[in-house]
Amino acid sequence: MASPTQDGVLEALRPIVDPDFGKSIVDLGFVKNLEIDGGRVRFDIELTTPACPVKEEFQRAARDRVSALPGVDEVQVTMTAQTRGRETPQGGEDLLPGVRNxxxxxxxxxxxxxxxxxxxxxxxxxxxxxxxxxxxxxxxxxxxxxxxxxxxxxxxxxxxxxxxxxxxxxxxxxxxxxxxxxxxxxxxxxxxxxxxxxxxxxxxxxxxxxxxxxxxxxxxxxxxxxxxxxxxxxxxxxxxxxxxxxxxxxxxxxxxxxxxxxxxxxxxxxxxxxxxxxxxxxxxxxxxxxxxxxxxxxxxxxxxxxxxxxxxxxxxxxxxxxxxxxxxxxxxxxxxxxxxxxxxxxxxxxxxxxxxxxxxxxxxx
Ligand SMILES: Nc1ncnc2c1ncn2[C@@H]1O[C@H](COP(=O)(O)OP(=O)(O)O)[C@@H](O)[C@H]1O
Ligand SMILES: [Mg+2]
Missing domain, CATH: 3.40.50.300 (P-loop containing nucleotide triphosphate hydrolases)
Incomplete structure (x- = not known):
């Protein structure tokens, strides 16, 4: 059976929507490091805060959807988080440069x-x-x-x-x-x-x-x-x-x-x-x-x-x-x-x- 493709995997993930943004996790760029090796698919879902309340749901939905693709034998989903926050001001003095929020x-x-x-x-x-x-x-x-x-x-x-x-x-x-x-x-x-x-x-x-x-x-x-x-x-x-x-x-x-x-x-x-x-x-x-x-x-x-x-x-x-x-x-x-x-x-x-x-x-x- 043919191996799954990058596009195929992303299409399978696209219906997963982040409730806070009302957008697909694919369009939001949350899907990272997608690797396909024969029937083995591996990727990260990078959330914007480790405090995401739907972390487990995302992981389960992602695994189920990709597993259902033809040619997929194994799916590994790693959940990560990169806390977003304020940008460091350009020029002006930043009293708390390493603090994101x-x-x-x-x-x-x-x-x-x-x-x-x-x-x-x-x-x-x-x-x-x-x-x-x-x-x-x-x-x-x-x-x-x-x-x-x-x-x-x-x-x-x-x-x-x-x-x-x-x-x-x-x-x-x-x-x-x-x-x-x-x-x-x-x-x-x-x-x-x-x-x-x-x-x-x-x-x-x-x-x-x-x-x-x-x-x-x-x-x-x-x-x-x-x-x-x-x-x-x-x-x-x-x-x-x-x-x-x-x-x-x-x-x-x-x-x-x-x-x-x-x-x-x-x-x-x-x-x-x-x-x-x-x-x-x-x-x-x-x-x-x-x-x-x-x-x-x-x-x-x-x-x-x-x-x-x-x-x-x-x-x-x-x-x-x-x-x-x-x-x-x-x-x-x-x-x-x-x-x-x-x-x-x-x-x-x-x-x-x-x-x-x-x-x-x-x-x-
Ligand atoms: N939900 C709560 N139930 C019972 N006691 C509380 C509760 N929230 C605060 N307290 C108590 O009320 C007192 C005042 O709380 P504190 O946090 O010091 O208030 P503040 O910082 O506004 O002055 C403390 O003794 C605290 O333990
Ligand atoms: Mg106080």
Whole structure:
């Protein structure tokens, strides 16, 4: 029997469509290194993020379709990922040259779970095989040392600060530099300098994602950060009982001012699942508020995270919920949100190739 041809294999793969792009994986150029040796067919499918939710489906569909071709005895499909992200700006200064996606996690108020979402988002992305850093830029309440169990002054090498490594992440926090519990009074210029240093002087290396835990609110500290960091997008965290359209609008306006797309709103502490009734959801503060606010301001709703005492427990022990209780409802919700964020970034990077250029104007001013 005749051997299969390159064209034959590509035609067989063409009906497989990436749901995020609405296009064939062949037309998107995801099929790489196609080799045909008699009846043996080998190729890679290169995804745009390791967090692709349909990875297994793609692999199975590709194998089934190619196996069905006449003359094919054996099919080997390797799934790979090359995280897409912002392009390095031409000319302008790039404060984070090796980082492909910088994601800010913001909130209108403190105490809504911003840091919890930030650290678990980082871990969930890490869990997909991505390289991830976490920058705690909340100068008022640095919580990364407690949340990760990592502390101590970072070392420097060649005048560069080396981020701590813990839980599989690169970590940097103001908390690593504080030696006692006295509150730090920050004035605008100090925040400005610190944030800059956390980008320009920290040796982040190559990262697929850098998650930035912003200070709460839309005050000076948060604003400075959104102006200085080359953000790819922002996630706004709110709670069901603190849903404020005004805060959400303010947040959106802050990011719009510096041309940072808001990836969506996350509603934390939305409902309660009783341990003995795992199929029940009790919406203590009412249901659907986050989605409504998101719709009103015209951004995506990324998901709801249930309230669960294990979140507090894990946080206090330096084992965030996605590690402490990976099978718990909040961990599952956080992984879904991480997937949604990763896919949103891929689509954004594709649609707005000039995004990095747009950043230059405010990075350098
Ligand atoms: N889904 C949740 N269920 C239970 N407790 C939570 C949840 N999310 C956050 N918390 C707890 O709420 C407190 C505030 O969360 P944190 O992430 O520090 O908020 P922020 O960074 O916005 O100030 C912490 O004690 C944290 O463990
Ligand atoms: Mg915090």
């Amino acid at each position: 910088v994601i800010a996690v913001a909130s209108g108020k403190g105490g809504v779970g911003k840091s919890t979402v930030a650290v678990n988002l980082a871990l969930a992305l890490r869990g997909t095989g991505a390289t991830v850093g976490l920058m705690d830029a909340d100068v008022y309440g640095p919580s990364l040392p407690l949340l990760t169990g990592v502390s101590g002054r970072p070392e420097t090498r060649d005048k560069r600060i080396l981020p701590h490594e813990g839980l599989g992440l690169k970590l940097m926090s103001m908390g690593f530099f504080l030696t006692d519990d006295s509150p730090v009074i920050w004035r605008g210029p100090m925040v400005h300098g610190l944030v800059r240093q956390f980008m320009s002087d920290v040796d982040w290396g190559e990262l697929d994602y850098l998650i930035v835990d912003l200070p709460p609110g839309t005050g000076d500290a948060a604003l400075t950060l959104t102006q200085q960091a080359p953000l790819s997008g922002a996630v706004i965290v709110t709670t069901a009982n603190d849903l404020s359209l005004i805060d959400a609008r303010k947040g959106l306006a802050m990011f719009e001012k510096v041309s940072v797309p808001v990836l969506g709103i996350v509603e934390n502490m939305s409902y309660f699942v009783p341990p003995d009734l795992p199929d029940r959801k009790y919406y203590i503060f009412g249901q659907g508020g986050g989605a409504r606010v998101a719709a009103e301001i015209g951004v995506d709703f990324l998901g709801e995270i249930p309230i669960d005492p294990r979140v507090v427990e894990g946080g206090d022990r330096g084992r965030p919920i996605t590690l402490h209780a990976p099978d718990s409802p909040p961990a599952a919700a956080l992984r879904e949100i991480a997937g949604a964020v990763a896919r949103k970034l891929v689509v954004l990077a594709e649609r707005t190739p000039a995004i990095a250029d747009a950043n230059i104007s405010w990075v350098t001013n």
